[in-house]
Every structure is written in structure tokens, then in C-alpha cells.
Amino acid sequence: MTQQPIRVMLVDDHAVVRMGFRLLLDGTRDISVVAEAESGEEAILRHPEVAPDVIVMDISMPGMGGLAATERIRAQAPNARILVLSAHEDVSYAKRVLELGALGYLTKRSAAEELIEAIREVARGRTYLEPEIDRALMNLSTQANAALRM
Amino acid sequence: MSLRFRLGLIISLSIVVFSLVMAKIVVDEARHAIHEEMEAGTKITRQLLSSVLSSGSFLVQNEDPSDAMRSFLHGLGRVRSTEIRLIRDDGTLSYASPPPLPERDGRRAVPAWFVTLVTPELPVAEFDVPGGRVVLAPDPANALFDEWTDLKKLIRLAVGFLVLVNVAAFWLLGRALRPIGKILSGLSEMEHGRLDTRLPRFHLPEFDSIGRTFNRMAEALEDGHVENARLARVAMQSSDAILIHDLDGTVTFWNPAAERLFGYRAEEIVGRSAELLDPPADEPGEAGSAPGTGDKCNVDNLETRRRARDGRIVDIALSTAALVDPASGEVLGGIQGMRDITERKRAEATQRELTENRHFTQRMQTRLEEERRTIARELHDELGQFVTAIKTIGTAIANRTADSDPEVHRNAGTIVQIATRIYDGVHGIIRQLRPSTLDHLGLPAAVEDLVKEWSRRNPETTCALEMEGEVGGLGEAVNIAIYRLIQECLTNVTRHSGATRVDVAIRRDALGLEVEVSDDGKGLADRDEGGRLRLGVVGMRERVQALGGRFQLGPGPGSGFRVAASIPIPAVPPTGIDSGARGVEGGG
Numbered sequence: 187m188t189q190q191p192i193r194v195m196l197v198d199d200h201a202v203v204r205m206g207f208r209l210l211l212d213g214t215r216d217i218s219v220v221a222e223a224e225s226g227e228e229a230i231l232r233h234p235e236v237a238p239d240v241i242v243m244d245i246s247m248p249g250m251g252g253l254a255a256t257e258r259i260r261a262q263a264p265n266a267r268i269l270v271l272s273a274h275e276d277v278s279y280a281k282r283v284l285e286l287g288a289l290g291y292l293t294k295r296s297a298a299e300e301l302i303e304a305i306r307e308v309a310r311g312r313t314y315l316e317p318e319i320d321r322a323l324m325n326l327s328t329q330a331n332a333a334l335r336m
Numbered sequence: 337m338s339l340r341f342r343l344g345l346i347i348s349l350s351i352v353v354f355s356l357v358m359a360k361i362v363v364d365e366a367r368h369a370i371h372e373e374m375e376a377g378t379k380i381t382r383q384l385l386s387s388v389l390s391s392g393s394f395l396v397q398n399e400d401p402s403d404a405m406r407s408f409l410h411g412l413g414r415v416r417s418t419e420i421r422l423i424r425d426d427g428t429l430s431y432a433s434p435p436p437l438p439e440r441d442g443r444r445a446v447p448a449w450f451v452t453l454v455t456p457e458l459p460v461a462e463f464d465v466p467g468g469r470v471v472l473a474p475d476p477a478n479a480l481f482d483e484w485t486d487l488k489k490l491i492r493l494a495v496g497f498l499v500l501v502n503v504a505a506f507w508l509l510g511r512a513l514r515p516i517g518k519i520l521s522g523l524s525e526m527e528h529g530r531l532d533t534r535l536p537r538f539h540l541p542e543f544d545s546i547g548r549t550f551n552r553m554a555e556a557l558e559d560g561h562v563e564n565a566r567l568a569r570v571a572m573q574s575s576d577a578i579l580i581h582d583l584d585g586t587v588t589f590w591n592p593a594a595e596r597l598f599g600y601r602a603e604e605i606v607g608r609s610a611e612l613l614d615p616p617a618d619e620p621g622e623a624g625s626a627p628g629t630g631d632k633c634n635v636d637n638l639e640t641r642r643r644a645r646d647g648r649i650v651d652i653a654l655s656t657a658a659l660v661d662p663a664s665g666e667v668l669g670g671i672q673g674m675r676d677i678t679e680r681k682r683a684e685a686t687q688r689e690l691t692e693n694r695h696f697t698q699r700m701q702t703r704l705e706e707e708r709r710t711i712a713r714e715l716h717d718e719l720g721q722f723v724t725a726i727k728t729i730g731t732a733i734a735n736r737t738a739d740s741d742p743e744v745h746r747n748a749g750t751i752v753q754i755a756t757r758i759y760d761g762v763h764g765i766i767r768q769l770r771p772s773t774l775d776h777l778g779l780p781a782a783v784e785d786l787v788k789e790w791s792r793r794n795p796e797t798t799c800a801l802e803m804e805g806e807v808g809g810l811g812e813a814v815n816i817a818i819y820r821l822i823q824e825c826l827t828n829v830t831r832h833s834g835a836t837r838v839d840v841a842i843r844r845d846a847l848g849l850e851v852e853v854s855d856d857g858k859g860l861a862d863r864d865e866g867g868r869l870r871l872g873v874v875g876m877r878e879r880v881q882a883l884g885g886r887f888q889l890g891p892g893p894g895s896g897f898r899v900a901a902s903i904p905i906p907a908v909p910p911t912g913i914d915s916g917a918r919g920v921e922g923g924g
Contacts, residue, residue, distance in 0.1 A: 200722075200725065210735065213732050246717075273766075277784075278777045278785055297728060299731065
């Protein structure tokens with residue numbers, strides 16, 4: 187099966203983190219890191235030129251930060267597939283990130299184990315959430331719906 | 337001498353004088369009449385005798401003319417008030433007319449003074465008759481008697497009239513002057529302080545007018561007295577110290593409140609200078625109590641100081657006014673009202689200290705939060721990222737060596753496990769230090785996450801969150817205070833309570849913001865372990881009070897424990913159908 191590898195751009199202000207992710211992803215055959223950016227601004231700048239299949243975006247960076255960068259890139263390229271990485275395990279963040287148009291939300295806690303699978307899911311255009319956050323988010327939206335119905 | 341007696345005397349004297357004048361006139365009349373009478377009598381007698389003598393008709397034949405004369409005279413008898421005597425040539429009395437009747441003899445029945453007063457001087461007439469001479473002597477006895485009788489009648493009448501008039505005058509005056517007694521006794525009662533004395537109506541208009549004037553005066557006096565008494569009570573019972581001084585600054589009045597405030601008794605300070613109360617020169621107290629300050633300018637509630645008898649400096653609020661004579665407008669001195677504000681000053685100082693303390697606490701909390709945020713950021717940005725990197729690299733190695741080198745694979749797996757634990761530890765610390773949700777998503781989201789995270793870690797306890805009203809946009813200080821409060825409460829529940837349910841509520845309405853955390857676990861008494869709870873409570877209380885709020889701690893609705901804080905940040909009245917109840921249920 188000769189499939190084009192998933193072209194990934196890593197956006198994180200920590201070089202050592204990018205290095206770790208590159209190492210991890212290079213170990214797969216279907217994912218290839220084609221670009222790295224160390225800030226949201228740089229990611230926005232390079233996105234049209236690189237045109238990655240998936241952007242792995244850290245949420246907390248100096249400067250504009252991951253949330254704003256996600257919003258801007260989505261505004262420029264509505265089809266861009268973005269997986270947001272965050273140190274926050276709070277549901278509120280996940281919710282917010284998805285509202286801004288990202289396809290996936292992954293905590294750094296689970297990143298090592300889940301990143302590869304998450305990139306694959308997002309590359310297919312599917313939403314990716316960790317099971318725990320997924321469950322909590324479902325809960326939240328059920329309540330919201332219930333509240334709306336009242 | 338009473339008026340009545342004097343009036344009686346005047347009337348009596350008038351009547352007496354009138355009577356005397358009358359008497360004089362009467363006496364003159366009487367004398368005149370007597371004179372006339374006697375003159376007329378003498379004249380008639382003489383004419384009669386002349387005519388008889390010249391005619392000689394009395395002569396009887398053969399008879400001595402002297403005897404004939406005697407017979408004639410005898411037959412004639414007494415001619416009015418003239419005594420007739422016939423004296424013979426030899427000088428012997430031949431005949432004398434009979435004397436007047438004794439009872440009509442004026443000389444005997446009439447007082448001698450009257451006789452002398454009215455008896456006229458009349459010459460004795462003599463003329464010769466044959467055989468002797470006839471002597472005609474006027475005798476006023478009868479006339480005197482008549483006049484005296486008349487006069488006596490007049491005198492009786494005058495005396496009777498005098499008595500009658502006097503009695504009538506006395507009675508009338510007594511009757512007319514009776515109100516004077518009443519007026520006098522009224523005045524006397526008034527003099528003895530019975531100001532409710534009133535006079536009745538009188539018949540005489542003059543007295544009635546006096547009576548009404550008296551009553552009006554009494555009323556005015558009574559009113560004035562009541563008003564005075566009331567003012568005196570006010571001054572004596574006033575809780576403010578009152579001092580009145582004259583133009584020289586000498587104290588003339590000093591009320592009990594002033595005694596209590598300054599320690600001087602009234603008798604000690606009245607008559608002395610008000611400067612006695614001035615604080616020492618080095619003491620900051622601007623308005624002296626010396627005269628002048630109060631004379632010209634009135635001050636109102638000036639905060640100043642005075643020295644009490646024991647040297648203590650008293651903070652007072654001073655109000656002064658000039659003491660003005662209402663009639664002349666002349667300034668007589670000054671009135672000083674002084675209120676003790678030492679307590680208030682002390683309370684103000686305490687309040688200031690408290691406010692300062694709270695500001696200090698607030699600043700400290702802010703600073704603490706800043707520090708925590710910095711440390712959290714450092715941990716997250718540096719340590720956290722490195723741990724993530726270690727984990728990722730470890731995983732990468734493990735993935736690559738899964739088939740080729742089981743030994744390395746296993747070791748890499750261990751590194752990943754350890755790194756995961758470090759990661760959890762670091763992020764646990766970061767969350768404790770600073771809830772990043774608060775910065776990025778606001779208080780409601782942060783509290784929701786806090787409750788959710790707590791529920792995840794305490795699955796045996798149900799935690800319900802209720803939010804009502806606009807809870808977002810409260811500002812950093814309030815946000816962090818509420819967050820920490822709930823965080824601390826939840827930590828306490830984990831540590832101490834053994835509760836099965838916790839209720840967290842944040843409500844905001846027109847009255848303010850209220851935060852309440854209650855559980856069904858152990859009560860307060862069983863919970864205090866080594867003062868840890870106490871310390872936490874102190875921290876919470878300080879945070880709430882620093883925001884001007886009220887902190888309450890007590891038993892829960894059923895059993896358990898309840899913490900409540902109300903912070904005075906009222907909600908803006910809602911403009912739309914926004915801000916409904918929001919709730920998140922977690923745990924179980």
C-alpha cells in the first residue's frame with residue numbers, strides 16, 4: 187500500500203518538545219514532519235507555503251498563542267486541519283478549541299501515547315478527543331441541550 | 337388709714353363743715369329775729385302805753401292814777417318779749433309783768449353760750465306815767481327758746497344725716513372695694529410661686545380690667561415659667577456638655593454632662609475662667625475656650641481638644657454661639673456645646689487600622705497570587721515542556737525498539753512512566769498554584785473545572801455546582817478570592833469531612849455576590865485537626881474581608897458544615913433573558 191504520508195507541521199515554542207515529537211512521528215511510516223514553527227505568528231506565515239495536512243499546535247506560546255493562531259489559520263484556510271496540544275486537561279479548553287475550528291484536542295499528558303493516532307484521525311477529517319474529555323464534553327452538551335429545551 | 341376710713345372721714349368732715357356753716361347762718365338769723373322781735377315788742381308796748389296815757393282812758397273816777405295804771409298794766413299782762421315794770425315815785429316797785437312760763441323761759445332751758453351769742457343789746461326804755469314811771473326791759477327768753485328749739489331740730493337732722501351718710505358710704509365702699517382683698521391675696525399667692533392663681537370676674541369695670549390684666553400676666557408668667565423650667569431641664573439633662581461664659585470668659589453655667597466630661601463640679605468652675613479647659617500649648621487644639629472665639633463667630637461641630645480636671649486630653653466636637661440679650665441685642669457672653677468624641681476618634685482609628693490591615697492583606701494576597709502565577713508559568717513553560725519532551729522521546733525510543741531491542745524498549749517504557757508521574761506531579765502543582773482557566777476562560781469555567789477535577793479525584797462524593805446571575809467579569813481580585821475559597825472548602829471536605837455530598841453555589845443578585853459551600857459530613861467540632869482548618873478559615877476570612885465582604889462559618893443545613901461569604905458587588909439589573917441558572921453535576 188503506497189500511500190502519501192501525512193504531512194505535519196509542528197508548532198511549539200520549545201525546541202526540545204518539537205524534537206521529541208519529530209522523533210516520535212518519524213518512527214511511523216505514514217506521518218512525516220515537513221515543517222516546524224516556534225510561534226503562532228510563524229505558523230500563520232508559513233502555512234500557505236507548506237500547506238501541511240495536519241498542524242499540531244501548542245496552545246500556550248509566547249506571542250499570539252495557539253488559540254489565536256488556530257482562529258487566524260482557519261480564517262485563511264477553512265479546510266486546515268488542526269490538532270491542538272495543551273497542558274490543560276480542563277474540558278472548557280477543549281470546548282473552546284473545537285469552537286474555534288480545530289479538529290482535535292490532545293493534552294500533553296497523553297500526547298506521547300495518543301499523538302500518532304490523533305494525527306491520523308484529524309488527517310481523515312475527523313474530530314479527535316481523548317476519551318475522558320470526550321465523555322465530559324458530551325455531558326456538558328447534553329446539559330446545555332437540556333437547558334435549551336427548558 | 338384705710339381708704340374706706342379716709343373716705344368716711346372726708347364725707348363726715350364735709351357734713352360737719354356744712355353743718356357749721358348752716359349753724360352760723362341759723363344763729364345769725366336767730367339773733368336778727370330776736371332783735372327784731374324785741375325791738376318790735378318794745379316799740380308796740382311803748383306806743384300802746386303812749387296812746388293809753390295820752391287818752392287817759394285808763395283813768396277811772398276817784399282813783400289814784402298810779403293805781404289805775406297798775407290795774408291797766410295788770411290787765412295788759414306781758415306784751416311779747418318785753419318786761420314791764422311800774423315804779424312809784426318813791427322808787428318802790430308797784431307792778432312787774434309776770435315772768436314767762438318756766439318751761440318756755442329761754443334763759444333757763446337754753447345753754448348760756450347760745451344766749452350770749454344771740455341776745456341783742458337793747459336799751460331799756462322808761463317813760464313817766466302819773467304817779468311813777470314805767471320801765472320797759474326787752475326780755476328775749478321766749479324768742480331764745482323758740483330759736484333754740486329750731487336749732488336743736490336742725491342739729492339733730494344734721495347729726496342723723498351725718499351718721500346715715502357715713503354708714504351708707506362705709507357700706508357702699510366696703511362693697512365696692514371688696515375685690516381689692518381678692519386681688520391682694522392673688523398677688524400674694526403669686527408672690528409665693530403659685531403661678532396658677534387666677535382672679536374671678538368683678539362687677540366694677542375697673543376691677544374687672546385689673547383682674548383680666550392680672551390673669552393675662554399670670555398666664556404669661558406661667559408660660560414663661562414652664563418654658564424656663566423646660567429649658568433648664570434641657571440644659572441640665574443634655575448629654576452634651578454645656579458651658580456658658582460671660583464676656584470676660586468667666587464660666588457662669590456648667591451642666592452635669594460637663595461635670596462628667598471634664599471632672600469639674602459646677603461649684604468648682606463657675607466663676608473661674610473657661611481657659612482652665614484649654615489644652616497645653618503643645619497640644620494640637622486650635623480653638624481656645626477663651627472668650628472671643630464664641631462671641632463673634634459661631635462654629636459648628638469643630639473637632640478640637642480640651643483638658644479635663646485630671647489633665648486628660650478629651651477630643652470634643654465644639655459648637656459655640658453668642659449669648660445675646662433678646663431685648664437689646666447686646667452680646668452677653670457665649671454658649672459652648674461640647675460633645676465627647678474620644679470614643680468616635682478611637683473607633684475611627686481602629687477602623688483605619690482595620691482598613692489598612694485589609695489593604696495590606698489584599699496587597700499580600702495579590703502579591704502572593706502573582707508569585708504563584710509566575711511559579712506556575714515557570715513550571716509549565718520549562719519543567720512541563722521538558723517532561724513532555726522526555727516522555728515523547730522515551731515513547732519514540734520505546735516504539736522504535738519494540739521489536740529490535742526488548743531491553744531498551746522496557747527501559748524506555750520505564751522512563752515514560754516516570755516522566756508521566758513527574759508530569760502529573762508538576763501539573764498538579766501548577767493547578768494548585770494557578771488555575772489557568774481563570775486567566776483564559778473566566779471564573780465560571782474555572783470553578784466548573786475545579787469542581788469537575790475535584791469530582792474526578794473524589795468519586796465517592798457528589799459535588800453539585802450551582803451558578804446564578806452574572807458571575808463573569810468580576811475582576812481578578814474577586815475571581816481569585818472566590819476560586820480560592822471554593823478550592824479551600826473542597827480541600828477541607830476531602831481532608832476532614834467524610835461527606836457524601838457537597839453543594840457549591842455562586843449567586844449574584846441586586847444585593848451582592850454570595851458564595852456558599854456546604855456538605856453533609858462531620859461537623860465543625862470533629863473537624864479541627866491541628867489547627868489546619870483554623871488556618872484555612874483565617875485565610876478565607878481575610879480574603880473575603882479584604883474585599884469588604886462578610887464571612888460566615890457554621891453547621892450545614894442538616895449535619896455537616898457550611899461556609900458562606902457575601903461580597904457587596906451587586907449585579908447590574910438584567911437587560912435581557914440572559915444569565916439563567918447554570919449548573920454542572922460531576923462525580924459519582
